[in-house]
Amino acid sequence: MNNNIKNSPASEILKILLNSKKITITTHVSPDGDAIGSELAMFFYCQQKGSRVRIINYSETPYNLKFLNGIENVCVFDKSHDTDYIKNSDTILFLDLNNSSRVKEMEESVMSSTATKVVIDHHIEPKDFADNYYIDSDATSTGELVWKILKSDNNINLTKEMASALYTAIMTDTGSFRYPNTDSETHQIIAELIKYGADPVKIYEEVYNIIPPRAARIYGEAFSGMEIYCDGKLVVLTLSKDTFNKSGATESDIEGLVEQTMTIKDAKVGVLLTERPNEAEIRISFRSKGELNVRELALSLGGGGHFHAAGARISNISLLDAKKLVIEKTSTLFNIKI
Ligand SMILES: [Mn+2]
The missing domain is CATH 3.10.310.30 (Diaminopimelate Epimerase; Chain A, domain 1)
Known part of the structure; x- marks a missing residue:
């Protein structure tokens, strides 16, 4: 890990979110299932806690993720429309990226904002651009890290929508639980997500088995x-x-x-x-x-x-x-x- 970067405990990430009235969530260019699933789970959580929250991405959402509940809240960056919201946010949440250049033309807007910048990610070699980090390059996915953060809130109401979004995140980033870093802990998380209402058959079908x-x-x-x-x-x-x-x-x-x-x-x-x-x-x-x-x-x-x-x-x-x-x-x- 970069020497200047220290991880914050999950409780501190929660505290930042709970103290924010206005939150921007974003992810990398060409978002995948992990990016979008993690964003949606965090979106539902922040909404549940009463914050104003928007998901603003540089790229459009891939068609095979459009079945996810809440997907209409995932917007493509429009500079004239979104810059003020980003600037006035209390917190910007960067999910599934560790380098601000990964948001492409949004970089100037997000980096010039005075918002607290929080990175949750599992890529290696993070860049030092944010205020708080929750990163683990051994994690299968950002979804797994979002799950850990959300689970550390004892008062969370874990909904089917959150579970489905996180199931999608972990399924896609593990190549459907085949990649070598998929271990028993991953399967334990997945078991819980199913318990909270994620539907493995439907999610697999939608993500991988339907193409236009x-x-x-x-x-x-x-x-x-x-x-x-x-x-x-x-x-x-x-x-x-x-x-x-x-x-x-x-x-x-x-x-x-x-x-x-x-x-x-x-x-x-x-x-x-x-x-x-x-x-x-x-x-x-x-x-x-x-x-x-x-x-x-x-x-x-x-x-x-x-x-x-x-x-x-x-x-x-x-x-x-x-x-x-x-x-x-x-x-x-x-x-x-x-
Ligand atoms: Mn990922």
Whole structure:
């Protein structure tokens, strides 16, 4: 942990929240189930305690999380509309991120606010930008940490909505309880969430088993252009701007796509390169299995993430050159030079 960063106990995080009349909750660009689930659970809690609270994110919510109760409270940042609210907040809660640059163009608004800034997160190498931290890089998810904080309030009324949001957070960040850091404690938390009303069958169905036809088409496009390197261990998918525009799909439609590379026989690392439809930027997503650390690769491209799931964004480069660069870098993981 960064030397300047000290964790606050859960009781102190609760105290900050309980003393705040106006709260902003936010998370990282391209939010996932852990980000949105953690935000909603905290939103319901703050509302229950009588605070004014808003969730303001840089990116839109992925379609597969829209089934969650309360999702209409998750808003996309609109500078002219939201800056005053953020500025006048007593507390800003940063969930599932540990670097203020992860909120992209919201950074100026949140960092210029005099609000108490609180980070709850499980990524490694946190940056020193907030007032209070509740971080644990061994935790499976931010959802698990939010659960611990909420459970430490003896007067909480744990609702089905909170339980479902946190179940979604933990399920998605553990790859449905398959990633190696999933332990008996995770399952104990999950058991409690089910007791409080989370429905595992429904949540799995909604998150993973329903995709809109436009998303299925773009999955098909990506896989029909699949490239395989390093004796089958490296699977590379690319999506061009053109493919995006023709399909009518949005970026959030492809949140689950890179995960699918790991179902290809012999694949150890999967990469998805996406030419972003509205910006001159290429998004690179990595997945891996076993001993292969894709976080290092992402870091070398200016990104970040976890050991088995990471990503980066690069600009001023063509899709073709970006692919070449990524293949070159990734092949070094297998000690193969391309
Ligand atoms: Mn997370």
